[in-house]
Amino acid sequence: MSLGPTEARLYRAMLRLLPRDMRRRFGHDMTELFAARLQRARGSALRMAGVWLRAVFDTVEHSLATRTPKRDWEGWTMGFIGQDLRTSIRSLGRSPVFALASVLTLGLGIGASTATFSVVHSVLLEEFPFEDPDRLVFVWPEVNANKTMALMAEERMTALSGVSGLSNWTLTLTGLGEPVEVSGLLVSPDYFEILGVSPVMGRSFPADADLPGSGNVVILSHDFWVRLFGSDPQVVGRVIELGGGGHESREVIGVMPPGIDKLWADVDVWVPLEGERSLGLADDNTWYVNERVARLAPGATLEQANGQVAAYARAVADELPGHFEEEEVTGATVQPLRGYLTRDIAGSIWIALGAVSLVLLIGCFNVANLLLARGETRSKDFAVRVALGAGRQRIVMLLIGDAVVIGILGGALGVLLAHRLVQLVAAVGPSELPGIGDVGLNGPVIAYALLVTTIAVLVAGLAPAFRVARGGTTAGLRGTARGSRGHPLGPVTSVLVGSQVALAVMVAVGSGLMLRSLDGLMAVDPGIEGDRVLAFRPTPPQNRYPDPESYRDYYSQVIERVSALPGVDAVGGINLMPGRLDNWSFPTHPEGYVVPAGAPTPVANFRAVRSGYFQATGIPVLTGRAISGADRSNAEPVVLVNETFVETFWPGEDPLGKTLSIFSASGTSYQVVGLVADTRQHGPRRETQPEMYFSDLQIPWDALSLWIVARVRDDDPMALAQAVRETVWEIDPDVPISGVSRLAEVLNETTATTRFMTWLLTAFGALALALCAIGVFGVTAYSSGRRKAEFGVRLALGASRVGVVASAVSRSLGPILIGLLLGTVGAVSTTDYLASSLYGIEPRDPVTFAAVVVVMAAVGLLAAAVPAWRASRVDPVRVLGSE
């Protein structure tokens, strides 16, 4: 019975509302009691949200009570709830514009913050559904491995109690209607024990399931079981036609609980990672083990594991000389699960939460200013109350009552808004973020919304209350407030306006930098023309195409038939689709290249293509020729290389006619017959690497599955998708087709996260700017309104209207200018956090800074000038008459 780390953090944060002595003495006990309350509600999001809500009220109410003399508290509570809140509600009802503006401002801020926090919670904080997930780690995730390497980690690193290799594998399910491509994860038999997860039906893998030939079993993910088997309770024991990974069919032995299939990939099924256990490291050819997940041994720490991984990596490297770069060996680490999975994105998400918090703060300052102004207009009412015997405390409570009512309504609006925003984020958020599809308004997110609302109410309500508490009500009875004495805005208002401008500058600079960076990324030419290209992936089941010849022949037929479709210009194939993250990189031995002493064997990216690929994707062949249909196994082995390959290994030389081999220097020699232009296969951020393109018909191993790319004449290649499917199924209706998409969109996916973060920050920047403009507008409108009489006198005495407006605007100028200055200083000191998200510009890019300052100054001046101009349109005679 304990709280998850996020829950504990949130609850402890809430306890900070209580007096320190109480927290110190009882903090642990209170957390324990709260955990017991939450435990009872687990299983129902609604009940958990209810418990959080009760805990917030419990903490807020009793933190106030502990600070009020015991005997006064009950009476005070009743007075506040029974009287002040009702008065506030009534008086707000009489000023609907004020009420609406305040509620909208807070609602927007709270909604945006809550939605952003739901992403933070789902991606970065929510506990994985495993036993003790903080003790799960990735071992040496920087390199690929084989099964023996994973076993060695378990033997040599005593800080680990179990290690499972992980490898993504595509399987094919037939015999259940349309053929389906299935996303499989190859794992060790003890994988689920390591995670601490038990199946909801059936059993886990038997201990010998990883031995060659014993692994014809499969465990289904909950989602897959529901989708494909209609939640069939009899599924365990069924033999299904699941081809791939050396088997034609497998027996279903279990179904896992929901939620554990979306962590490092969308997994449909788990199958055993098979292979001999007693092979030497060099003889084990299962080099497709992408990750190793492990559990820390009881009592062992992450530091100990990290201390042991260096010796392990060194031992592996010694057995495999030349296999790893020296930096890979010395830089070997053990990484916590969550930290590793979110390493590229965590910083950006926290930045987004920081930015939206600033936006919320701007909103709070707006409401504080509105309340201040309202306090001024109600000063006569307050003065009468004071004269009739009301204490100052009562007046303060009336003002806080206003803030509380606005806060409750704004919070409710914010939660509704967040509910819609969260749906939007789940739909459009980049799929590579773990957990992004599961964002939602759950207990902790609602608790956050309540916490934020409470803080917003305090920030917005305290300034006016503070002012009254210091004696701001006394002027009320002295006559109509002319407001032309002293500082035109009042010191508190000036500080609030200046702070708003400063915060808005900080957020806007962040948005501006991200926008310019995205602009730079989009301007990078990928070297591939994907707009009119349709991509798809037919995966022939192994049981129907057991030998490499029939497998390759199948693709020949697909290319031939799709080429014959009307509107298709060129068709080709490639084993790894550009724009996707997978990569094969092999040791290469270019003719005449001498490896520098002590350096490992160089590597280059490996691609197997089918004739027509370069024509279909528009990658130019600069010299020589492309791969052709004649480059078959019985012809001279050929290869094409890219410009970077030539610059790296044969600088200044003509590559045509040279040869290279892969893996070993004595392997098959491939002659270079063409030079192709560089492309950005993995997106604009990654520099181009040396690349080798082979004919897939000349690869000396099992046949490779191919992505097919078809260039069409029409602007919309997707229009041809159905015709392509039908054509491919004419060849064989049992071959699943997956990944049907426009190539340009696949390439776009490489920048999806950057675009998502950019649009998020841009939206926050726009909101900050708008709220700031509203704030300056509101304050100037209010102060100009109060100076109408003064304007009238000055106009009557011959002053020009421009002069009057200029004098009104100049008084708002001070806070705006100071805000611009402070905001610029604030941005200079914080934009470094954005550095890793930026491309092609510096965090202190002067153009962005200058543009933001100019725009903010213009918006601020305009927001001040418009209401001043309206106020100056008074009729001097009428104003003087009313005096």
Next chain:
Amino acid sequence: MSTCAEDHLPLHPLEFRILLAVLDGPSYGLRIVEEIEARERSVGTLYPANLYRRIRSLLSDGLLAESSPPEGADTRRTYVLLTPLGREVAVAETARLRDLVAEAERYEVLDGS
């Protein structure tokens, strides 16, 4: 802090329940709550700040005192025990309530409805 039991009356109902829950010996928050909820199902769900605000107040009034955790117990927990004054107040509150109920019974409240 008055040492006269009468000065502490009437007790807040939750404070009274807490005193009753530690009559048998030292206890801590979660166990006190379990004890109260087990005896009296209609009491409603108790939340931490409410409970500990009352315990803190009873400690400062001298009706409870902090005690060292029993052998083998979790040392992070705060154990409290009833002071002699606390026991006196519990007795006095019980007598007060009993008199109150007797008074109500004389009016035959339950029979008349």
